[in-house]
Amino acid sequence: MNACAQCSVREQAICHSLSAEKLDQLNRIGRRQTVKKGQALLWQGDEALLVGNVLEGTLKLSASNADGRDHTLGIMLAGDFIGRPFGDTSAHSVIALTDARVCTFSRSAFDAFARENPPLEHGLLERTLTELDRTRQWMMLLGRKNAIERVALFLIEMSKRSSKADGSGASLKFDLPVSRQDMANLLGLTIETVSRQITRLRDDGIIATPGRRAIVILDYGALEACTAES
């Protein structure tokens, strides 16, 4: 019995482009594994040993400076592809923010398989191009947006991504998959500034925070308005 057949991210992950036969081949070089919260799957600067798909949970891409400051480069959720195929070293670390399940492949085996399966490479290319576009959008956020705009944009993004997961439209009530510290690292702010913006949005009646990680968007339009200058 092929593990892929009942895979939770079957449709979203790069594997969807493969025929049953090819999928079976890929399955044979793959391995389901769990990652505990805080544990790293790849280390910045180390040899890039594996690649894979996120099945469940949240991971972050994180890079740290010479002087110790570190920055989160992205958040990876179920269906996302992680790792750096066709490269020797990993430019950043991949660390689990929650307990997670991933489907991993040794990089060399995956590279070889991909080279022989153009549809897979094509899928990976499209995905990478999209990721590049998304990363460039974040660049603009970091370069030109102030604190309130960054936080508002982050909440909207998370609202969209969490709604995609459970299939409903735009979910106005969801749990953040990350801590304030992670948010700060991602948004290029400090934890205190993030906290102040959240408080401000709450005081303005735009959101409610019924729990530590819970967010309820009370006024989506107003939140969107916070996204751009005045």
Place this chain on the structure above:
Amino acid sequence: MNACAQCSVREQAICHSLSAEKLDQLNRIGRRQTVKKGQALLWQGDEALLVGNVLEGTLKLSASNADGRDHTLGIMLAGDFIGRPFGDTSAHSVIALTDARVCTFSRSAFDAFARENPPLEHGLLERTLTELDRTRQWMMLLGRKNAIERVALFLIEMSKRSSKADGSGASLKFDLPVSRQDMANLLGLTIETVSRQITRLRDDGIIATPGRRAIVILDYGALEACTAES
């Protein structure tokens, strides 16, 4: 006579993976064109009509906000690939910073050609992955570095990239391909702040500025030291 045979970026561009025969096919759907300084090749939000290689000159990727602020997402030099294959709209504009020559393909023709040429797609994939890594590095710069660090890092990057162009080692004397305004847009600063950091580096004897666009690195080590916090 195949125009590719005497192409100045033959070795660096994605085309290098192709056989003579395939190269000839690609050449037939390609078109050499010039872009005047300030002119756009692609517009943010518009249909992505073309892709191509930069042959000569400098272009920028640029995105603008709802509220008018705009940000430069990257600088493209000779050999770089521009455009968004396999997507309908362009997430950003591509604008010439200097007069430039590019080798363009209609996106649909290129897409079709690429799908039938796995080695080309593979080359494009590797290039896109590398570009993604580079973009993520800039993200860290924007998220965690202060003004002097950003300017120092930019000068070092330009030193490296301009040396690559003329073949010499690390060129300590070069002309910036961009204006102060472009630098500011790229680094997420204002033009005034950029100017102040340049002045500061000059006053500290780390660089000299014999002309508006000219940079001479007098003390490379010291410049590198400015790259990270104290």
Place this chain on the structure above:
DNA sequence: CGTATTTTTGAACCCTGTCAACTATCGTGG
């Protein structure tokens, strides 16, 4: 040589970071 554009310099202000203390929440064990 004069005008337009780009760059530099100056001063005041404001946003965000920093440091510190306080509060809420979670998990653990008595």
Place this chain on the structure above:
DNA sequence: CCACGATAGTTGACAGGGTTCAAAAATACG
């Protein structure tokens, strides 16, 4: 079930780096 400590988040005061606004200087261009 509650007490306790540990962790996460909030709030406040203050300082500093960068932006903003304004004007001068330098350079390019006709």
